[in-house]
Amino acid sequence: xxxxIRDPSRYRANVGLAVFSPAGHVFVGRRINGRGAFQWQxxxxxxxxxxxxxxxxxxxxxxxxxxRIAARTEELAASNQKLRQLHEQKDEMFRSxxxxxxxxxxxxxxxxEAMRGRTDLDAEDRERLxxxxxxxxxxxxxxxxxLDLAK
Numbered sequence: 001x002x003x004x005i006r007d008p009s010r011y012r013a014n015v016g017l018a019v020f021s022p023a024g025h026v027f028v029g030r031r032i033n034g035r036g037a038f039q040w041q042x043x044x045x046x047x048x049x050x051x052x053x054x055x056x057x058x059x060x061x062x063x064x065x066x067x068r069i070a071a072r073t074e075e076l077a078a079s080n081q082k083l084r085q086l087h088e089q090k091d092e093m094f095r096s097x098x099x100x101x102x103x104x105x106x107x108x109x110x111x112x113e114a115m116r117g118r119t120d121l122d123a124e125d126r127e128r129l130x131x132x133x134x135x136x137x138x139x140x141x142x143x144x145x146x147l148d149l150a151k
Contacts, residue, residue, distance in 0.1 A: 094147055101143045109136045 019027035047056040115121070116129045 098143055098147050102140065105136050105140050105143070109133065109140075112136065 021027075046060075047053050112129050112133050116126065116133065121129070
């Protein structure tokens with residue numbers, strides 16, 4: 001282990017910031033890149049020549065807070081972009097599913113409506129075609145409801 005540098009001219013004056021809760025607890029921060037036994041410290045920074053120590057402490061605390069806010073803002077922007085992409089994919093899926101369901105239902109409904117107009121059908125056939133028509137219309141209505149929910 002190397003000897004500590006004891007020449008004070010190599011360092012600027014320092015300030016530490018202690019934050020206490022009303023219950024008397026003190027805030028102690030953990031170093032992000034800390035290794036070994038000395039990973040914990042109070043917020044601290046340097047005091048520039050002619051600077052008030054309290055102002056230096058606030059400056060350093062603000063700088064730390066601003067960098068944390070900037071990092072969190074970047075994270076949120078990335079999350080929002082991902083959510084927008086997922087929303088667009090969902091909308092495209094609903095449009096596709098809608099088309100895939102509507103087309104066959106219309107292909108069923110069109111000939112059924114034409115057949116129901118025939119006069120040579122007995123009551124039983126007319127009832128069966130009516131049932132097919134009602135259920136097909138019901139399915140089309142459900143597809144429309146799902147699409148309305150997706151909007």
